Amino acid sequence: MQTKIALIVDSASDVPGEILAQYQNIEVAPMLVTMADGNTYLDRETIQPDEFYQQLAANDTLPKTASPTVGSVKAQVERLQEQGFTQIIGITISSGLSVSYSVFKQVAADAEAEMTVVDTKNIGIGSGLFAVYAEQLIDNGLAYHDIVARLQNAVADSKVYFYIPTLKYLRAGGRIGRVAGLLGTMLSIKPVISCDENGIYYPMTKARTEAKAVSKLIAAAVATAEGQPDFRIAVTQGVNPALLTKVVAELQARFPNQLIYTGNVSPALGVHTGPGLVGVAVQVGVTH
Template identity: 30%
Template sequence: MSEIVLVTDSTADIPSEIRERLGIEMVPLQVLFGEESYLDNVTLSPAQFFEKLKGFGGMPKTSQPSPNDFLAVFQRLIAERKTVISVHLSSAFSGTYQSALIAQSMLEGEGDVTVIDSKSASYGYGMLVVKSAELAKQGASKAEIVAEIARLRREMRLYFLVDTLEYLQRGGRIGKAAALFGTLLNIKPILTIGGDGVIYPVDKVRGQKRAFARIIELIEADFGAGPIDLIAVDTPGDTQAADELIEVLKGKFGVRQFHRSEIGSVVGAHTGPGTVGIFVLPAGSV
């Protein structure tokens, strides 16, 4: 049986040391500050991105990898007689998944490449890639790994808060009136990504403490009193809200496994600084 290699893109926000340890291949998206172009998590770290964002007057843009970017990686791995499982950012947010599919079709049946739409973002799906790479190292088959990705994707719940609605409004995720209304009244929308990979509002409350209390209620409705596995993502240099929410959740639920990662530049370009994301799974999942 050939070795299985996981391929993903930079929006999985997997720390480089973990990617290197598990042999995970990463194809980066691009981030553009005006005429300046950077490779996400290659030539621009999350900390560098949010520092540049402070002094940038406009809205940074992002660009997906081309099919040829994926094709080069797939062909190299096939030449090394590897089996490829390629997992990517929700197709509702980006054409990255589509680029990987096109690259797969360009192989014309050569090699064993499976492309999966995570229907999620950031380290929520990055953790699924990490778990899959660990399973591959343990000798799991492709069918077993693909089935585990589907199970975890089905059971995972995400709730996230943004410090400002400005970035979602600029990116077309919410209307300008809704963004202004939320800002004036200190409304904190609790958002999620649905099973179709699209952002949806779960609830809206006034103030951070009420938002935290509502997230606890939502987790209890999904998982009871626990225990749970918890994955948290936040933005470097602006982690106070994340720190507080994590402590609240650890105190409330029996957190079996805990993982934390920084939101990268591509996801951060659409959510802004101060974003907190909480991914929850049944205990023992990761």
Template identity: 30%
Template sequence: MGQRVVVVTDSSAMLPPAVASARGIVVAPLHVVIGDEELEEGQPGTSPDQVAAALIAKASVSTSRPSPASLSALYRRLADEGADAVVAVHLSSEVSGTVESAQMAARDAPIAVLVVDSRAVGPCVGFAALAAADAIAEGASAFEAAERAETRAAATASYFYVDTLEYLRRGGRIGAAAALLGSALAVKPLLTIDGGHVVAHERVRTSGRALARLEELAMEAVDAPRVEVVVAHLRSRERADELAANLTDRFAGRLVGSVRVGEVSAALAAHVGPGMLAVCVTPSR
């Protein structure tokens, strides 16, 4: 009998609970801090909508990574349950300390823990974790599954629109100069993830043009005959549904399954603010 390998990811990956459960993926929660209260994502008070409301009310909102101790406890529990190895697929180390926490916890784990820095954010992390789970289901080793996750993350593209760069600036996820430039020109910024960093991709004049441009960028992003697509949003369900419907039409013949629409995780919501709209495209095996 081969090794039993378990995939661990974090709540930023936006994996629906039913999908994570069916694929045997364990989700470690990031933490959301509202005022002086720190809660694990998923606890009462940490829904994306509640985070958005706190931001609108100008409450103090921040996030923190899972502690090395909490991940150590998770790895020990998985070992006790019969796991021989763990592949831990997390959001980019350039925007979160989660990878560092996982690496620290891995040193003392009773089983092998391979930590994958996806260099990605949001649903793109989820796609990488699913790639690792697929590999394991096919009998791959932990090392091979980690490689599969890295490969898929590198081939995945994401673009997103925010109403304002202020929330990204507050959290240190984008430079103050870039945030000031966006505000001064009264433009709508489109951003992407490059090298694990949140970077400005281009600027458009209206939110309507931003929506159209997200469609175009998604179509150009991945040169593969078959693709999977996720649309993420924060308090922008109507626009997200419109974007998903348009992408369904534009990807006709190439789309695997349907375009999944979901609200961004609470921890990411704290940094992008209400009105955020994103698209993530990945090649399908």
């Protein structure tokens, strides 16, 4: 009998849209986004990125976010069980940036299905690439525990780098991490931020202009991927499609035979990064 393995991810993991469209064994647990109008929305379900950024631009009051609730995640796991899935892999953004991992773990402890949760120590598309990897391993017929082990082994070598025009939103949202040291010069620098080994934001580099910051971002991504026998790469944006196109073109020129996933930042992440973001995720150390 074919192994029935499913995935459940939080919406802030920004799984590429083509993967969500291709596979029917993925549940996405929406983060909660409370906008300035006082209404609470389900991330990527009842509010989409374009609508989110329009509301963000129209209000001085910044939105707030919350992790998926235990009840909602439990309901999704039960739905997967009803569909015949007996083994479930949970994938979340960094436990250092959200309590989603703890929520998933709580649900896993009570689930009838065998469920293991992977803390990616990553965020956004960097976390989303773990779902891509998991689906490929499932397609290749690997056993559940082997898949989990390979995902966990990929955590240390999976990187995300993102340029944001301003630190205003990270500061306001309290997700500043080790980036706090830049606040004194926040008006005069363009940071490139990453997640450290504990999944906490830190300033990887900084520049005086957007062009130089993006150049450093691309250089970091290339350095991570270059020489690796196998890797995945993705580019994401927050209402900055022109910059995404530019970054994809430069990466494709460096890696002409590489599939490059693209996507946009979920509203739950946009709360903390604001408009204008472009990010690159690279997942290396992967085996099939």
